[in-house]
Amino acid sequence: MVKCETQPRRIMHMHNDHRQAVSANNVFSQGGNITTGASWQTIVQRVADDLESIVEEFLTELHGRGVYEDGQVESTDLRHTAIETFRYLLDRIMGKPLTEHQQHAARRLGVRRARQKVQIEDLMAAIRLDFVVLWRRIRATMAPDELPVLVDHTETMLTTIERYIREVQLEFLAETARIARDARLATERHMARLLNTSQLTPASLEVIAQGLSVQVNAEFEVVVINESAVLEVQEALAEPLAAGKILGYPYRSGYCLIQQRTSHGASLVRLSHNYAGAYVPRTTGLEAVPNAVAALTRLLEYQPELNELVSIETLWPTAISDTLSSLLPGFPDSFLAGLKHLPPGELDDVITTISQFLETGSIKDTAVRVDRHRNTVINRLRSFEAATGLDVKIPRDAVLAALVLASPKMQMHN
Numbered sequence: 305m306v307k308c309e310t311q312p313r314r315i316m317h318m319h320n321d322h323r324q325a326v327s328a329n330n331v332f333s334q335g336g337n338i339t340t341g342a343s344w345q346t347i348v349q350r351v352a353d354d355l356e357s358i359v360e361e362f363l364t365e366l367h368g369r370g371v372y373e374d375g376q377v378e379s380t381d382l383r384h385t386a387i388e389t390f391r392y393l394l395d396r397i398m399g400k401p402l403t404e405h406q407q408h409a410a411r412r413l414g415v416r417r418a419r420q421k422v423q424i425e426d427l428m429a430a431i432r433l434d435f436v437v438l439w440r441r442i443r444a445t446m447a448p449d450e451l452p453v454l455v456d457h458t459e460t461m462l463t464t465i466e467r468y469i470r471e472v473q474l475e476f477l478a479e480t481a482r483i484a485r486d487a488r489l490a491t492e493r494h495m496a497r498l499l500n501t502s503q504l505t506p507a508s509l510e511v512i513a514q515g516l517s518v519q520v521n522a523e524f525e526v527v528v529i530n531e532s533a534v535l536e537v538q539e540a541l542a543e544p545l546a547a548g549k550i551l552g553y554p555y556r557s558g559y560c561l562i563q564q565r566t567s568h569g570a571s572l573v574r575l576s577h578n579y580a581g582a583y584v585p586r587t588t589g590l591e592a593v594p595n596a597v598a599a600l601t602r603l604l605e606y607q608p609e610l611n612e613l614v615s616i617e618t619l620w621p622t623a624i625s626d627t628l629s630s631l632l633p634g635f636p637d638s639f640l641a642g643l644k645h646l647p648p649g650e651l652d653d654v655i656t657t658i659s660q661f662l663e664t665g666s667i668k669d670t671a672v673r674v675d676r677h678r679n680t681v682i683n684r685l686r687s688f689e690a691a692t693g694l695d696v697k698i699p700r701d702a703v704l705a706a707l708v709l710a711s712p713k714m715q716m717h718n
Contacts, residue, residue: 344457345398350445351438352394359386362437371429376420385413389434389468396464397457410468414475418483424476431472435465484546490515495553499560499594513590516551518564520590525572527561528600529581530610534559537579550575558604560597573613580610582619606712621710628707636711639704642691650687655709657684661696662706 351358363382366372372382392409395402417427439461446454494515501508513520529537537559544550550572551562558581563572565586573583582604584596596616603619604610606626628635643651653674661670661681671678685696692708694701708714 344453347446347450347453348394348398348442351441352391352398354441355387355390355394358390358437358441359383361441362386362390362433365437366430366433369429369433371426371433372422376422377417381416385416386434389413389431390438393434393438393464393468396468397461410471411475414472414477415479418476418479424473424480427476428469428473431465431469435461487548488546491548491551492553495551495560495562498590499553499555499597501594504591504594509590517548518551518590521588522590523565524587524590524593524596525563525565525583525585526587526593526596526600527572527576527581527583527613528555528597528604529559529561529576529579530604530608531557533579533581537561537576537581540579541575544575555597556601558601560601562593562597577613579613581613582610582616583613584616621706622712625707625711629711636708636713639692639694639708640711640713642693643688646687646691654684654687654691655714657681658688658696658705659709661685662702662709 363379363386366382388409392402392406395406414427442454494512497508498504498512498516504512509520518524534554538545538552541550541552541561545552549563549569553560553562561572561576565571573585576583582600584600587593587596600616600619603616603623606623607619625636643654646654657670657674657676660673661667664670664673667678667681667685671681674681688705689695692705694705694708696702696705
């Protein structure tokens with residue numbers, strides 16, 4: 305990636321310098337005597353002797369380009385790493401043996417910037433600027449008759465800087481991955497304690513909250529993803545999960561997601577809306593999160609074929625209906641028997657209308673939703689009452705009607 309971005313510009317500069325060097329070489333080769341001036345080591349040593357000036361030039365240009373403007377890297381840190389980088393590059397270019405400390409310069413820089421959470425683009429831009437400043441300074445210190453020496457060692461310079469860039473980049477990525485892995489492990493430990501401890505004390509909640517970087521008394525969104533969509537959602541939300549913006553944990557056969565509610569940023573429900581599961585949009589206090597997770601997990605067991613994200617309010621009627629079937633003799637069969645006598649087309653229309661009325665509680669609004677005259681809605685309500693004995697305009701009957709429609713037998717019909 306780095307080579308693709310930087311090599312064309314470098315080759316152009318190298319080509320221009322090569323043409324100048326050939327011209328100089330022709331001038332100083334008259335009569336068959338080639339004058340090459342000082343040795344490569346001598347030329348580079350001139351630059352090394354003026355290291356402080358090079359570092360100042362680098363820092364000034366770095367600031368002018370707006371790299372590291374977010375303040376994540378202090379000025380003293382930038383100066384220290386610039387000195388270390390230039391010394392490393394200069395010694396490598398001159399072919400000097402490196403000390404053990406110098407041999408780990410790339411690793412120290414990559415790890416340091418990863419821990420400072422800088423963007424890799426900023427890091428690569430800073431290293432490329434090291435090369436630009438170094439190349440410019442070497443050219444400026446050379447006499448015309450020394451240009452052929454520069455051309456002879458161009459490959460050495462390019463190889464040195466590319467190797468350094470590659471080593472820093474690899475160390476940065478490795479450290480970033482390690483930090484993310486450690487963060488995920490720490491998150492999972494705290495999440496396990498939160499969700500699996502039978503009695504959470506105020507002190508333990510404080511420790512967990514601190515470990516998860518949330519507030520104990522904050523409001524949370526809670527999502528539980530069905531087993532069928534776990535791998536898909538983990539892949540889709542890998543970045544915010546790794547960064548700890550979303551807290552994730554394998555819970556029973558599913559996967560729970562938790563996010564502290566804020567006034568900015570995307571909501572957890574919106575980020576998860578494409579995946580099968582259920583959610584509680586607002587849970588107050590970290591202490592209430594385990595109950596929300598457990599409730600969603602239990603309710604999802606009643607709808608294993610779910611293929612979308614639904615609210616907890618959508619789930620509970622099915623669970624209660626299933627429970628009532630073992631408590632109330634004839635439930636829901638006694639209510640469904642009359643519906644079976646309705647013609648299939650009429651049955652679908654009646655069920656759709658009843659479902660909409662249970663949501664709106666209004667004949668007018670229901671008529672708008674089903675796109676029919678209000679009298680048609682009234683007739684369908686009467687048909688449902690005649691078939692089931694339930695008048696959905698009466699609250700008690702409306703509850704029973706909702707449970708009948710949510711029953712597994714009714715779901716099979718749908």
